Amino acid sequence: QSVLTQPPSVSAAPGQKVTITCSGSNSNIGGNHLSWYRQVPGTAPTLLIFENDKRPSGIPDRFSGSKSGTSATLDITGLQTGDEATYSCGAWDSSLNVVVFGGGTTLTVL
Amino acid sequence: QVQLVQSGSEVRKPGSSVKVACKASGGGAFSSHTLGWVRQAPGQVLEWMGRVIPSVDVANYAQKFEGRVTFTADKYRSTAYMEMTALTSEDTAVYYCAKVDPFYTLAVWGQGTTVTV
Numbered sequence: 001q002s003v004l005t006q007p008p009s010v011s012a013a014p015g016q017k018v019t020i021t022c023s024g025s026n027s028n029i030g031g032n033h034l035s036w037y038r039q040v041p042g043t044a045p046t047l048l049i050f051e052n053d054k055r056p057s058g059i060p061d062r063f064s065g066s067k068s069g070t071s072a073t074l075d076i077t078g079l080q081t082g083d084e085a086t087y088s089c090g091a092w093d094s095s096l097n098v099v100v101f102g103g104g105t106t107l108t109v110l
Numbered sequence: 111q112v113q114l115v116q117s118g119s120e121v122r123k124p125g126s127s128v129k130v131a132c133k134a135s136g137g138g139a140f141s142s143h144t145l146g147w148v149r150q151a152p153g154q155v156l157e158w159m160g161r162v163i164p165s166v167d168v169a170n171y172a173q174k175f176e177g178r179v180t181f182t183a184d185k186y187r188s189t190a191y192m193e194m195t196a197l198t199s200e201d202t203a204v205y206y207c208a209k210v211d212p213f214y215t216l217a218v219w220g221q222g223t224t225v226t227v
Contacts, residue, residue: 001155002155032213032214033213033214033215035214035215035216037156037216043221043222044206044219044220044221044222045156045206045216045219046219047215047216047217047218047219050211050213050215050217051212051213051215056217088155088156090156090214090216091214092213092214097172097173098158098172098173099146099148099158099214099216100158101155101156101157101158102155103155104155104156
């Protein structure tokens with residue numbers, strides 16, 4: 001359903017590392033910058049990573065992003081229970097002329 | 111840092127229209143910002159609706175919403191608006207405004223406005 005593909009859920013223990021993937025095509029991830037957003041249920045998304053690998057001020061370096069070809073990853077290290085949220089990727093799609101989003105990945109910190 | 115505060119929840123009947131406001135404060139002149147609109151139906155993914163550029167009074171719409179949605183901006187009130195007509199139950203969603211930075215980074219989001227049809 002979503003133009004960008006993400007796993008529905010990931011989980012890991014506190015202190016561990018988790019990787020969330022986002023897969024697309026040449027018209028979106030392959031040709032444009034990618035952002036990652038964090039959303040706690042019942043609240044608005046917030047920007048986590050922009051332009052593939054940049055962190056806004058206030059985002060700790062435990063969060064990192066990368067992009068290769070038509071895929072991107074979000075790494076979260078030193079997991080904390082407060083990191084539980086849904087993480088979504090988003091990018092401009094040059095063919096559809098819209099911002100496209102992934103379906104969101106729900107992170108559970110066990 | 112700009113802050114975006116949206117108007118409150120709305121309940122509408124099918125076939126009617128709704129207008130959602132998004133007021134910006136801080137973070138420079140309102141006209142210097144581009145504001146996008148994104149909606150999220152219950153349990154669904156984020157959906158881009160389009161954007162408005164107040165400095166030049168230009169709005170761009172996702173094809174899905176063309177002709178049924180209008181974005182406007184009042185520079186004097188530092189407020190952007192999203193009006194949707196011919197509402198159906200499928201328009202029930204949380205509607206967000208967001209500051210659009212280069213490369214379509216949605217840098218700052220409003221708190222969301224729930225529209226129930």
